[in-house]
């Protein structure tokens with residue numbers, strides 16, 4: 428059994444340190460069956476990230492979205508445009524995320540490329556709304572959302588993603604909330620946002636508060652992401668941070 432995460436982007440909204448917006452590629456195999464390529468978040472720079480790493484965007488079958496901010500879902504209009512005009516995609520695509528994803532994506536697509544949201548598509552896009560605490564079966568994955576504290580015009584989630592007996596938990600963006608403890612409980616890998624070192628930033632976490640609460644997370648391994656300027660140059664952190672391009676076994 429394998430369940431792998433490749434980091435395509437782990438930056439914050441401002442691409443601090445030159446990092447790309449949040450985008451993780453999940454892949455795996457269990458009992459001889461492969462997990463179809465899945466993205467966890469698709470920030471504005473994700474199409475660039477995929478092409479830079481030699482990943483064919485049209486091969487992605489499923490995209491999970493934590494919340495409706497541009498650095499987490501803003502890559503979708505570009506990915507859909509690439510699928511339509513360049514890849515001439517015919518395979519279906521599943522987009523799973525908070526209620527309101529379909530309409531926000533339509534608005535974003537229309538703002539960037541007027542008329543494009545009404546174009547005829549040769550492939551089906553299935554929208555799947557995720558609801559707080561309700562596990563959903565999404566193309567071979569079990570996905571459970573936990574609502575976090577991060578205003579985005581729709582519920583913002585931490586996601587628990589299970590496959591082949593392994594569990595990945597991802598905080599999405601949030602300030603401190605007990606929901607993170609629940610989302611990370613028993614996880615093999617917990618990826619947590621950490622936007623600043625000790626400076627409180629509204630609706631985000633900082634390293635100092637995570638360190639004081641590290642013992643609350645019952646996870647096998649914890650890694651940080653979404654680092655701001657004052658975090659990217661820090662070395663010798665007690666909690667390791669994700670590195671772009673790296674592959675992690677979950």
Ligand SMILES: [Zn+2]
Pocket residue numbers: 439440496498499600653
């Ligand atoms: Zn973000």
Ligand SMILES: [Zn+2]
Pocket residue numbers: 494496499577579600
């Ligand atoms: Zn956000």
